[in-house]
Amino acid sequence: MKVLPFKIPKPEQDSLVFQEDLDLLFYDKLHQHEEIQLSLIVSGEGSLIVGDTVNNYKAGDILVIGSNVPHVFKSDAQHETPSHMLTLFFTKSSFGSHFFELEELSELELFFNRASHGFKVTSHKESMTEAFLNLHKASKLERFITLLQLLRTTTLASYTSLSSFIYEKKYTDNEGKRMRDVFEYTMTHFEEDISLETIAEVAVMTKNAFCKYFKKRTNKTYFQFLNELRIEHACKLISKSNDLSISEIAYQSGFKNISNFNRQFKTVKGLSPSQFKKTG
Numbered sequence: 057m058k059v060l061p062f063k064i065p066k067p068e069q070d071s072l073v074f075q076e077d078l079d080l081l082f083y084d085k086l087h088q089h090e091e092i093q094l095s096l097i098v099s100g101e102g103s104l105i106v107g108d109t110v111n112n113y114k115a116g117d118i119l120v121i122g123s124n125v126p127h128v129f130k131s132d133a134q135h136e137t138p139s140h141m142l143t144l145f146f147t148k149s150s151f152g153s154h155f156f157e158l159e160e161l162s163e164l165e166l167f168f169n170r171a172s173h174g175f176k177v178t179s180h181k182e183s184m185t186e187a188f189l190n191l192h193k194a195s196k197l198e199r200f201i202t203l204l205q206l207l208r209t210t211t212l213a214s215y216t217s218l219s220s221f222i223y224e225k226k227y228t229d230n231e232g233k234r235m236r237d238v239f240e241y242t243m244t245h246f247e248e249d250i251s252l253e254t255i256a257e258v259a260v261m262t263k264n265a266f267c268k269y270f271k272k273r274t275n276k277t278y279f280q281f282l283n284e285l286r287i288e289h290a291c292k293l294i295s296k297s298n299d300l301s302i303s304e305i306a307y308q309s310g311f312k313n314i315s316n317f318n319r320q321f322k323t324v325k326g327l328s329p330s331q332f333k334k335t336g
Contacts, residue, residue: 107219
């Protein structure tokens, strides 16, 4: 099992791994792993980057991240509750290379198709949450049965994709480290001015080489990605605070020009910041 840049603890004889993450913050480095990840966020909130797309996560979310899909959780350090996640890890061949090809399991192919870009379950969440919470006391057989039940439920549930583009090749260790450094710097400094020169230096590349490199692996320019990250942060501020003006939110999200903020917000979200605030 190749994981970048860390390895999930996995006993050799176990085909299905149940893992509980409970800490102030989730692991916040860009990484990928062969296993498909099926997770319940019990508590905590923050940003989640999957492939090329910036998302937010919060308590109660049920997330699926496919095999070798690069992703990173960035917990909101200001959030007072701990970051708590329950996860099942498995591969399509965990139970035999042809297990999921059985006719009796053919309807689960929909799950694997959706997982390739990652997705968030948006219905049937109550029964799925209960199943997750019962995994602590479950035997290995009961966890396997629960997995099949969860997979079937996801095929019946409504969902939203977590990414629109996934680089077709697995990241090498060097590629993964470079993209991890770029994402980590961006998620830490997005409120500041970030020049092309600065981020190219983080990637240890020339400006032209970095632009081509980033675009090939995310299907968007670096500044498109940066603006989307800033807009997602702005959305959280708009939803949580009635005290901040739109201009204050723009500034705290890394925009120094209110008209540019309004333009970028509408490009990403399809409506103005004021309209978004009314929908909340």
